[in-house]
Amino acid sequence: MTESSPALAAARDEVAAAVETMLDRLLPQPEGSTARLDEAMRYACLGGGKRFRPFLTVACGDLFGVPRPRSLRAGAAIEMLHGYSLVHDDLPCMDDDDLRRGRPTVHRAFDEATAVLAGDGLQAEAFAVLADPATHPDPGVRAELVAGLAAAAGARGMVGGQAIDLAAEVRTAAGRPLDYAEIAGLQALKTGALIRFAAEAGAVLGQALLEEKAVLRDYAAEMGLAFQIADDILDHEGTVAELGKAIGKDAGAGKATFVSLLGLEEARAKARALTTSAQARLDRFGPPAAVLQALAEFVITRRS
Incomplete structure (x- = not known):
């Protein structure tokens, strides 16, 4: 199976549609005094996105x-958390973006205060979904999922990565941009932590062995870094039409990126090496891991 194979495309489309249905069911319906908030939460999550992280959860x-209803619930929770992060990242006090997934960002479509609250609401809903017995009948499994998502999202995960990214802007302005190791560490938190948890969540739901969880975490760690390098490459040579968001902002602000540090061709080579290593880690699972092999290839060959 390859990234461009009909089998992978069909699998991705099937999961994306199922995640959309699950999100539609789990997110609050607009009604009463919180209708505007409900609408903003749904706007942030529905009708767009690659659904890469929930696909990773389902495939693992x-x-x-793991029965699909369970992995889809976990994947939807991760997508809610991811959606919250995008809403907050786009705010004027963060990245100040006006476009996301080809349409106005939440604070532009609604207002800044509603966007903040929508992000807060999505984060809370994510944990509520994982804690619900419908996600898994074993409370120990649910607790492990909740703890794992908290770690991936918090100060030693995604939020911590964003804090480092904001501090890096000050360093860059002072003429001391981050080097490769520092950017890789930043992205391991800001982007990679949630990708690692998305893979591990599938194994947690399946009550996999510790070493099996570790293999999938390592696979996802390398794929997550390749994902970010590919993002930097797309930001360098992609278009607004392809990406559905503004391009070139980091480079325009003088911030170090993988492309600016390594050069375009070396960045491509690094992404390829990470992907090859990630794929090799899956050998222990044999043919059933073919879709995960193909997903790693998709990460560095996508155009959006």
């Missing part, structure tokens, strides 16, 4: 025979 869950 499939390795261990």
